[in-house]
Amino acid sequence: MSRITFMSGENVPLEMHKVRMVQKLNLLPVEERAQKMEEAGYNTFLLRNRDVFLDMLTDSGVNAMSEDQYAAMMQADDSYAGSETFYRLEKVLQDTFGLKYFLPAHQGRACEHIIARALVTPGSVALMNYHFTTTKALITLMGGTVEEIIGDEGLKIESSAPFKGDIDIDKLNEAIKRLGKDKISFVRIEAGTNLVGGQPVSMKNIREVSRICRKEGIILVFDASLLADNLYFIKTREEEFKNVELIDIAKEIGSLTDIFYFSARKLGTARGGGILTSDNKLHTKMREFIPLFEGFITYGGMSVREMEAMAVGIRETVDIDVISQTPIFVEALSGELVARGVPVVTPPGGLGCHVDAGRFCDHIPQDQYIAASLNAAIFIASGVRGMERGTLSEQRNEDGSEHMAKMELVRLAIPKRVFTLSQIKYTADRIAWLYNNRQLIGGLEFVEEPSVLRFFFGRLKPIGNWPELLVKQFRKDFGESL
Numbered sequence: 396m397s398r399i400t401f402m403s404g405e406n407v408p409l410e411m412h413k414v415r416m417v418q419k420l421n422l423l424p425v426e427e428r429a430q431k432m433e434e435a436g437y438n439t440f441l442l443r444n445r446d447v448f449l450d451m452l453t454d455s456g457v458n459a460m461s462e463d464q465y466a467a468m469m470q471a472d473d474s475y476a477g478s479e480t481f482y483r484l485e486k487v488l489q490d491t492f493g494l495k496y497f498l499p500a501h502q503g504r505a506c507e508h509i510i511a512r513a514l515v516t517p518g519s520v521a522l523m524n525y526h527f528t529t530t531k532a533l534i535t536l537m538g539g540t541v542e543e544i545i546g547d548e549g550l551k552i553e554s555s556a557p558f559k560g561d562i563d564i565d566k567l568n569e570a571i572k573r574l575g576k577d578k579i580s581f582v583r584i585e586a587g588t589n590l591v592g593g594q595p596v597s598m599k600n601i602r603e604v605s606r607i608c609r610k611e612g613i614i615l616v617f618d619a620s621l622l623a624d625n626l627y628f629i630k631t632r633e634e635e636f637k638n639v640e641l642i643d644i645a646k647e648i649g650s651l652t653d654i655f656y657f658s659a660r661k662l663g664t665a666r667g668g669g670i671l672t673s674d675n676k677l678h679t680k681m682r683e684f685i686p687l688f689e690g691f692i693t694y695g696g697m698s699v700r701e702m703e704a705m706a707v708g709i710r711e712t713v714d715i716d717v718i719s720q721t722p723i724f725v726e727a728l729s730g731e732l733v734a735r736g737v738p739v740v741t742p743p744g745g746l747g748c749h750v751d752a753g754r755f756c757d758h759i760p761q762d763q764y765i766a767a768s769l770n771a772a773i774f775i776a777s778g779v780r781g782m783e784r785g786t787l788s789e790q791r792n793e794d795g796s797e798h799m800a801k802m803e804l805v806r807l808a809i810p811k812r813v814f815t816l817s818q819i820k821y822t823a824d825r826i827a828w829l830y831n832n833r834q835l836i837g838g839l840e841f842v843e844e845p846s847v848l849r850f851f852f853g854r855l856k857p858i859g860n861w862p863e864l865l866v867k868q869f870r871k872d873f874g875e876s877l
C-alpha cells in the first residue's frame with residue numbers, strides 16, 4: 396500500500412495489488428440482520444458468514460493470499476515424515492528470523508500449549524506485556540498465572556505514544572525482585588499487542604527486556620503472531636530503522652528471543668503455526684510434545700499445502716507493500732471515525748480499528764457487557780461483524796464474580812488486502828450513525844455461559860427491547876436503503 400497525494404492535497408491510501416478472484420457478498424436488510432443477531436445469541440462468533448456483509452471478526456486465516464502462495468501450494472510434498480515442504484519452510488524461517496530449530500504446530504494456541512507444557516509449573520508466574528485469551532487460558536490450565544507489566548500508556552485508550560505495547564522496565568525489574576527468577580516461568584512479549592488495540596512494541600524495548608532476561612537467566616518468549624504490523628511500525632515510527640531492511644529488523648528480533656512462536660493464520664497469511672528457537676535444550680524439551688499433540692515433527696498437524704503457502708507468506712512479510720495495507724487502512728478507518736467524534740483507540744495500531752465501547756456506551760453498566768452490546772448493535776446497523784474485546788472475553792474470577800476488563804473495545808479487524816476503501820467508508824458511516832443514536836443501545840445478559848473461553852460460543856439476550864428500537868430508528872433515518 397502506498398500513500399498518494401491527490402491534486403486537492405488529500406492523502407489517499409492506494410492499493411499496490413489488483414483483485415483477481417472475488418467472493419460475492421450479501422447485505423441483508425436491517426430487519427433480517429436483527430433477526431440473525433438474535434438467532435446467534437447476540438454473539439458475532441455464532442453468526443453464519445453468509446449473513447455477514449463485511450467480516451471484520453478477525454484477520455485469522457482470512458488474509459488474502461498472493462498468486463505466488465497459491466502456486467506454491469501445487470508443489471507440496473505430501474509425506475508423513477521428511478517432507479521436502481517441511482525443509483523448504485524451515486529454511487525460509489531460518490533465513491528470515493535467524494533461528495536454528497523449527498517445530499511445526501497446527502496454529503498459534505497449539506504453540507502456546509506446547510510452550511506451557513514445557514515451561515509452566517504449578518504456582519509459577521509468566522510475566523508479559525499483556526495476555527492474549529488463549530495464552531492465559533493455557534498457562535492457567537498448567538497451574539501457572541499471568542502477570543501483566545505493560546507500560547501505563549498501553550492502557551490509555553487515547554494516547555500519542557507510538558509503542559503502547561512496550562513492557563514497563565521498572566515493573567519488570569520489580570516483579571523479578573519480588574518473585575525471584577525461579578518462580579518466573581518466562582517473560583513473554585506479544586508483538587502488536589492484541590487486546591490493547593493491536594499496539595506495537597519497539598525494538599528499543601525488546602532489546603532492553605532481552606538484556607534483563609539474559610542477565611537474570613529468564614527465558615524470553617516472543618509471540619510473533621502480529622509481527623507483520625509490528626515490523627511496519629518499527630520501520631515507520633522508530634527513527635533508527637527508517638532505512639533498515641525489514642528482514643534485518645526481523646532477524647534482530649529473532650536474535651533477542653529464546654523462543655519465538657507464531658500463529659501462521661496471521662503471520663505468513665496461511666493457516667498453521669510454529670515455534671523457533673536456537674536453544675538445543677529448549678528445542679528437545681518442546682519437541683517431545685509435537686508428535687503427542689500435533690503430528691509428526693515434519694508437519695505438526697498442518698496440511699503441506701498450507702505449509703508451502705506459509706513459506707511464501709513469510710517471505711512476503713518482509714515486503715513493505717504487503718504488510719503496510721492493514722496499518723494504513725486501520726489509520727483510515729480510525730481517522731474517519733475520529734472525524735465524526737466516535738471514540739477509538741489512538742494512535743491507530745495494527746490488526747484492526749478498535750472502537751472504545753466504554754465511552755461509546757457509557758450509559759451501559761460494565762456487568763451488562765458493554766462491548767458485546769455495541770458489537771451486536773454494529774452488526775444490526777451495518778452487517779459488519781466485529782469482535783468483542785472486553786469483559787465478555789475475560790474469564791470469571793475463581794469465586795465466580797465477573798473479572799471486569801481494563802478496556803471495553805469492539806475490534807473491527809482489517810484482514811490483509813481483503814477490503815476496499817469504499818467498504819471502509821461505509822463501515823465508518825454506519826458506526827457514526829450508531830454513535831448519534833447510541834442512547835438506544837442497551838445491555839446484554841447471558842442465557843448460556845460456557846466455563847472456558849465463553850466468548851466463543853456463549854449465548855446472550857438483550858436487556859429490554861433495544862434491538863427493535865434500533866431497527867425502527869434505522870428505517871426512519873435511511874428509508875429503503877439497506
Ligand code: F0G
Pocket residue numbers: 452453454455502503504505527529585589618620621658659660667668
Ligand atoms: N497470539 C496472538 C497475539 C493472537 O492474536 C492469536 C490469535 C494467538 C496467539 C492464537 O493463535 O488463533 O492461531 O490459535 N488471535 C486471533 C484473533 C484468534 O482473532 O485475534 P491461533
